[in-house]
Amino acid sequence: MTTGATGRARSLPEETAALVDRHERIRAARDGEFAAAKALVSELGAHVRDDHATVGIWTPGLVEHDVPAGAVALEVLTPPADADPGETAPREVSFERSLVETRRAGEVTYAAVEGMAAGTRDRLGSLYQLVYDPADAGSDAAPADLPGEVGEDGLATVQDPLADSVPFGAFAPAELYDRGRLDREREDREYFDALGTDAERVATSADDGLPRVDPATSMVEIHPGTATAAGSLAGLAEFVAGIGDKRRAGEPLTPFEETVAGYDAVQLMPVEPLTERSDAAGSWRGLSRDGDAATATVARPDKVNWGYDVVVRGFGAPCPSVLESGRPDELVDFIAACHGLPEPVKVVFDVALGHADDGGLRLLPDRFFHGPGMYGQHLNYLDPMVRAHVLDLQRRKMDWGADGIRVDGAQDFRNYNPETDEMEHDDAFLAEMDAVTQEVAGTEYRPWLIYEDGRPWPRHDWELASTYRTLIERHPHSFQWSPITFAHNKPAMLTFWASKWWRVREVAAMGRNWVTGVANHDTVRRGTQVDVPESWEGDPINRYLGDSPPEIIDRAYDNPATNALLHCLLPGVPMDFLNANARGPWGFVRDTDAEWNVKVVADEHNLLDWQVRPEHYAADEHFRRLKALGFETRGDLDAFVKALAATVDPTDYDRETMAAMLSQLDLAVDPDPEFLDAFADAWMRDVADFATLSHWRDAQAGERTGFARRVREFRQARPWLRESMALPDAPEVDADVTADRAATDRFGYREPTDGSVLYYGLRESPDGGERVLFVGNMEGAAASVTPGELFDDVDPDPAAFDAALVAPDVEARRDSAPAVDRPVRLATGEAVVFVADVE
Structure with a gap:
């Protein structure tokens, strides 16, 4: 294929040669593969230089399959200046197309480019990806086994794992984005200046003189997709900024605003690019090339997901589904809004790098993966380049300005040991994660580090065997999620506080480096999965909490005694969940998996009992999609989803057999397999809409929210309680x-x-x-x-x-x-x- 420059973007041969020379110097100077890999990877991805851009992408598959370096081009697609990356409706966009010559050094493909448009707050930048003709591969592999994805015109595309912006999703080309501009213009630069110039903090640092962000006093977990009506980081930033304006003016907060007041940290649920359904039209499709022009149908992704179904590719970029404008600036604006409050609030990122959804197989080199696991694919942390990529993805994500990092599922970072025939914890890699430093607004610092680690989970005796202290003992400055915070605790069950006393006692005695709290995205979800018997006699549900399951679960995860215990007595850092604070609904939502969506919904069948009152289902604004499918009443839906759940195991999750069994019952609908898929999609989106907290703003009781706020302020005034x-x-x-x-x-x-x-x-x-x-x-x-x-x-x-x-x-x-x-x-x-x- 032709690799000469066409269109506006063009190759800079001398600068490209300099990239190759630098690669070789790094390889020669570094002692060991991993040290060299870390130094190389920090320079990869796309970077805006003074008068040009550089692109470097790890492409081991091209080398493995003997694709000649000269056969690979950097495809640059520059959109019109008025292209709107925030629009969720699919539309056709015309691009100026350029093919830029590349050079290869080892397993990395490089290009220095003049004329690429850098993305900013106000405009969409040039998109880029590598392209080649599979016919040029020297191996005998079938096209499907070659690296990248092959389009209708026969060209294969290879994506940048280290993209800073993916406005049309993880399965679309990356955007050249000017992160340097964003860093220079961020509104919270003084916050980071103060962090870096705090003489006492630096003088007492045990981390090579770098300041480390102090632990929070108390924290609230927020899901950006359901926190506001906008479902975006921009909406969340506006909400936080409004509270700041009221505080500065001495105006009272509304009861709903009180649900986020009194904290000095926010933990965002993951804001990483998500997987997509392979059977659905994506946000980037139909790319048609015609010389120096191209068209594609594009849309900002509008995914419903709790955030943990990541593909790793583009992990350093914000998730476009929660960017109202399609611009990464929203993430920085939210952080700046938190830092700009009268009492600054830290921002903690929830980083899920312990696995990859199966969709990552379509996007990343094969060497990224070790094999299938509980959550999709195990990553191959033993490979030096994979190890370096994952660490650099962490660095790039945190460099948007986070104060802290919560490492999701640290017990899942494991490697296979052939000598023991077992998967073993990669504690050396977790230590490498701890060693990553951030640089924001000219200040280098070490973030507050939190691990979620319940090892030996999922071993059958994990509840007894886990100490929740393994990583604290290795890294004394770090924190872990506590035994009353881990996923499987259910305070809506009678005798929870009696039977968990031994764990609560541990929190009191040794909990200073634990994140505590009974309400989070996992515990509330687990609580809604419990069966609710028709008779209340003899069941283990704590009916002292209320007269109905919705009332019981609301009070289980948010009540004065629990709040006062955690904030006014026990040590550590108490963390609450915003949906629980607002006594709003929450469930497991993900519309990104074609294969397992129906089973996921079946597993969630008890959500109706716990979270949906009949009057809520009857309201016109709720469950519109499910009503359109024929479920006119909550009873109709409840009968169907419970019957659906009963068919999963006997049929070994065969949807045709499931549909046939359901068709024999007296239900509101007569399903076929396609209906089951449509039903699962409707369920996910309707539950996500139902859980959006804007529906529940006016339902807050000021006496309750005011007391909870005072409890948190009590702790803020007494940091020694940690x-x-x-x-x-x-x-x-x-x-x-x-x-x-x-x-x-x-x-x-x-x-x-x-x-x-x-x-x-x-x-x-x-x-x-x-x-x-x-x-x-x-x-x-x-x-x-x-x-x-x-x-x-x-x-x-x-x-x-x-x-x-x-x-x-x-x-x-x-x-x-x-x-x-x-x-x-x-x-x-x-x-x-x-x-x-x-x-």
């Missing part, structure tokens, strides 16, 4: 916590329980100047308790303690504030917190 409690029998693992101070703290539950699980605790500040006393009815029948009598070997002075926080219903029932020496009656989910100044 330290492990100084308990008399503290385990040796945190012996240093009590080494320099007396065992002043107490934590227990009233025995005998007598139908109520009453937790109580007493803490003293490290300087001895303040004491905090908590008592809460975590579950069970209402009970009376005199708080001061719960402490056998300490003597809380009744005159010294004042009621600082009283659960709303408790306060409403009383004429005066509770006192530690007088009985107070607490129903399930109610608590009181007292404070005393110590002379």
Whole structure:
């Protein structure tokens, strides 16, 4: 094929030769394959230089299949200046097309290019990808086995794994994007200047003089796709900025705005490019080439997904589905809005690099993959170039300006050991992740590091065997998700707080480096998967929480006792989930998988019982797609989805047999396999719409949201609460916590329980100047308790303690504030917190 430059973009041979020379120098100078790979990969991808652009893409498949270097061109597609990357409706766009000569060094294909348009806040930049003719390959492999994807015109395309912007999705060409401009113009530069010039922080740093972001005091997890009506980072930034404006003006917040107030950190659920259905029309299709012109049908992806179905390709770019404008600037704008609040809020990215969806097989070199796993494909972390790519994807993503990183599923970073015939944890790679530094607005720093690691999960005894401390012990500055935060906890079940006492006690004794909290994207989802029996007699659901499953689950994941326990007594960093704070719906949503969507919906069949009240289903604004398919009532839908769930296992998930079985039943619809697929799509989108919190803004109760906010502000005023409690029998693992101070703290539950699980605790500040006393009815029948009598070997002075926080219903029932020496009656989910100044 012709590789000469055509159109506006053109090759710069001397600059391309310089890229090749630099590649060879790095290879010669670095000791070891991994060291060389890290140095090389940091320069790959597309970069805007002073007067040109450079592109470098790892292409081992081209080498393996003997595709000559001269047969590979960089295809540059420059859109018109008025092209709108934010438009979700498919439309045909004409591009100016150029083919630019490339050169190969080792397994990397390079090009230096003049005339490429760099993307900015205001315009879509040039798109790029490598192209070659499969007929030029020297191997005997079939076209389907060659690297890249072959189009209708017979040309194969190879994508850049390190793309900074993929406005039309992970399966489309990358965009040359001017990240340097965005970094120079970001509105929170002073925030990073202050981080880098904090003399005390730098002087006390144990990290080669680089500042490390301090842990948060408390944090809220947010799903960008359902947090606002816009479903975008721009909408979220506007919401946060509005709260900041009110705070600065001294105006009161609405009850819904209070659901995000009182935190000093936000953890975003993943904002990485997502997989796409192979059987559906994508956001980039029908590319037609005609010399120096090309047309394609394009659209900004409008995917419904919880965020974890990533393909790894383009991981460093923001997910276009949550970019209202299609511009990566939205991610920086959201971060800047958080940093610009009167009390700046840190932003933590949830980084899911422990696996790749099967769609990644279409996009990345074969060497990226080790083989199939629980969540799609295991990545081949042992390959030096793969290892370097994954680490650099982490760096590039975090360099948008995140303060912290939560490593999703750290127990999933594993490699096969042929000597033991087992998959073994790659702790060396997790250490490499810890070593990655960020550079934003001219400041280099180390982020706050959080691991989710429940090893030996998924081993059958993981709940007993996991310490949730493996990585804390290896990296003492790091945090892990705690045992009451991991995926499978279900506080809506009766005896949860009694049976989990041993784990909660561990949090009290050694939880200073744990992220705690019972509500997150996983725990709420797991809670909605529990069967709800028709009879309430003898079932394990905690009916003390409410009169219906929706009321029970709302109060299980958000109630005053839980909030006060986590924020006012226990150590670590409490994390809440915005959907739970707002008592809004949440479920497992993903419309990106053609093969398994129906099964996923079947697994979620109990969501209707837990989250959807009949009056909500009847409302015109909810479940429109499912109603259009024939499910006019919630009862119609409930009968169908439960029958669907019952067919999965007997048919071994054969959709034709499932449809045939369902057709024999008296249901609202008569399905065929195509209907099942349409039903699954409608379910996912309707549930995502239903979970959008704009529907529930006006349903918030100010007494509840106000109390929860005050609880969080209580903790913000007492950062010392993050330290492990100084308990008399503290385990040796945190012996240093009590080494320099007396065992002043107490934590227990009233025995005998007598139908109520009453937790109580007493803490003293490290300087001895303040004491905090908590008592809460975590579950069970209402009970009376005199708080001061719960402490056998300490003597809380009744005159010294004042009621600082009283659960709303408790306060409403009383004429005066509770006192530690007088009985107070607490129903399930109610608590009181007292404070005393110590002379």
